[in-house]
Each structure stands twice: as structure tokens, then as C-alpha cells.
Amino acid sequence: xxxxxxxxxxxxxxxxxxxxxxxxxxxxxxxxxxxxxxxxxxxxxxxxxxxxxxxxxxxxxxxxxxxxxxxxxxxxxxxxxxxxxxxxxxxxxxxxxxxxxxxxxxxxxxxxxxxxxxxxxxxxxxxxxxxxxxxxxxxxxxxxxxxxxxxxxxxxxxxxxxxxxxxxxxxxxxxxxxxxxxxxxxxxxxxxxxxxxxxxxxxxxxxxxxxxxxxxxxxxxxxxxxxxxxxxxxxxxxxxxxxxxxxxxxxxxxxxxxxxxxxxxxxxxxxxxxxxxxxxxxxxxxxxxxxxxxxxxxxxxxxxxxxxxxxxxxxxxxxxxxxxxxxxxxxxxxxxxxxxxxxxxxxxxxxxx
Numbered sequence: 001x002x003x004x005x006x007x008x009x010x011x012x013x014x015x016x017x018x019x020x021x022x023x024x025x026x027x028x029x030x031x032x033x034x035x036x037x038x039x040x041x042x043x044x045x046x047x048x049x050x051x052x053x054x055x056x057x058x059x060x061x062x063x064x065x066x067x068x069x070x071x072x073x074x075x076x077x078x079x080x081x082x083x084x085x086x087x088x089x090x091x092x093x094x095x096x097x098x099x100x101x102x103x104x105x106x107x108x109x110x111x112x113x114x115x116x117x118x119x120x121x122x123x124x125x126x127x128x129x130x131x132x133x134x135x136x137x138x139x140x141x142x143x144x145x146x147x148x149x150x151x152x153x154x155x156x157x158x159x160x161x162x163x164x165x166x167x168x169x170x171x172x173x174x175x176x177x178x179x180x181x182x183x184x185x186x187x188x189x190x191x192x193x194x195x196x197x198x199x200x201x202x203x204x205x206x207x208x209x210x211x212x213x214x215x216x217x218x219x220x221x222x223x224x225x226x227x228x229x230x231x232x233x234x235x236x237x238x239x240x241x242x243x244x245x246x247x248x249x250x251x252x253x254x255x256x257x258x259x260x261x262x263x264x265x266x267x268x269x270x271x272x273x274x275x276x277x278x279x280x281x282x283x284x285x286x287x288x289x290x291x292x293x294x295x296x297x298x299x300x301x302x303x304x305x306x307x308x309x310x311x312x313x314x315x316x317x318x319x320x321x322x323x324x325x326x327x328x329x330x331x332x333x334x335x336x337x338x339x340x341x342x343x344x345x346x347x348x349x350x351x352x353x
Contacts (some may be wrong), residue, residue: 013214020221022150022198033251039187051191052226061340072202089288096281133275147272193325203280
């Protein structure tokens, strides 16, 4: 892409804050409390903080690599060579497509359960994917603009909380540290799912002006997500008994005045999530398979649409979420740090006199 053409497609470093914030606050915020409480009890807030620290470190590693080679495609080609690099790039097409699917299906389940149970899953899939497709076709800057809107809608999200005055038990958070380190560590991989999305920076980096300066905004975006997850974990813990909380599929919705207002509003947060995932997957495809990004986008969208029909029951959706969580944990917190270490070694060798 020519430099002048690239400039017209870029956004200011400040917008990375909105990209990361909206990406890391997804549909998981409605249900992650049950998973944390089942293993870590009321000490789950510690798991959120530990997981966030790991995300901060991975983002730092990502920027160390991206500052030299601007996309994951270029990084892997540089480290592993053309052939193996191409194979690994295909994996990222699958990974970003899976990210879109794991956002789409649980949200449709929430709509189907709480709002319109008589409407077929297929209609939901068509409408939401079509909107995400149109948004992606409009271009990266448009998707970022919707991300800003989605981020600004997150604080009002708190206004829909039905505050249970007089029913909060502050003692539910004590004693602090009653669970072992092993108990806390066992559930840290499960917190990967709520924080998914920041890895789109692996493809978005070239579309950020003075991208090196955007690092601090990416870290700040994660910090905002941590605050949201802490708030949305502590409130249900204070309101419900732990034994009761582990039986509720969507703890936050239960105490949230949001059925006919909040869920549609949350769609403005979901759409940029999915659109950036589609954009990243199609971008990797363009650079790997060498077809136009629009053609790649159409194929990936149709693939996700067809795949979604295999996940229409709660058991199937839980299985998909569990698989994605495990895959993302090893991708983000094992593979990327190893890749970063190898990349740093190669860069130092190249600059050695």
C-alpha cells in the first residue's frame, strides 16, 4: 500500500484506547462470574487482577515485536520463514474467525432466552453478521468510530444496574485469601475468554499513526476493562450466596434492568468486536493467500454463518467457549511470549556488528 494511501486509512494513537476497551469487554461480562466463583469463590477478584497483569505483559511483548515488523504475518514470516510462516498465518485466519463466532453465538443465546424465544437462531445470525459485515466493508476507520461509540456506552451500562439496596452483604468478600494459590491459578486460564480481543492489534498496528505512541493507550484500555470486570464480579458476589451464584447462567442480567433496553444497547459493543475480528481475519487472508480483502471477508462471513448453526444449544455453546478459551490461553500466553523471545534474539543478531 502506498504511503499516502495508508495515511488516509490510519487513526490517531489515542483511538487504540477505544479499540482495546471495547474488544476486551464482551458478552462474557454477563456470565463470567459463575465460572470464577465455582473455583475461586469470593476471591475471584484476585484472579481478575492476575489475569489483567498477564494481558498487560502480553501487550508489551506484542508492541516489542510490532515496532519492528508491523503485523503478525510479517513477524511469523521473518521468524519462521515463508513456508512455515504461511502455515502459521492460516492459523490466525482461523483464530480471528473463531473469535467472531464465540462472540456471536453466546449473544444470540442471550437474546433468544431473555427477549424473543420464538425467533429462530438463523434469523439472529443473519441480521447480526450482516450488520457486522456492512460495518467491516465500510473500512477500518469506520469500525474504530463505532468502537468509540461502544466504549462510550459502557459507562451508562452501570446505570441499568438494579442496585439491591439493603440486600448487599459486605461480609461476602471476607475472609480475603481463603483460597489457595493453586485454586486461583486453576481458574486464571478461564479468564482468558473475557479479555479476548486485544490481539487484533497484531493486524491493526499499521493503521495507527505513530503506532509506537499508542502502547500506553492500549494498556489504559485494558485497565478500564479490569475496572468493569471487578465491578461486575463483586456486585453479584455481594448480592447472591456463593452456592446460589454458581447455579445462575447470567448473574449480571439477573440484577440488571436491561432486558428490552440493555441488550440492544450492548449490540453496539458487540458489533465492533465482531467487525474488528472479521477485519483482522480478512486482512490476514489477503496478505497470506493474496486475494482481495473483500473477497476474503465474504468467504469468512459465510463460513462463520454456517458454523454458527452447530452451536444452538447451551451445552454446545459452553463447549465452544471452553475450546476457544483453552486455545486462546496457549496462543496468547504461551505462543506469543515464545515468539517474542525468538524475535528479540533475531533482531539483536541482525544488529550485531
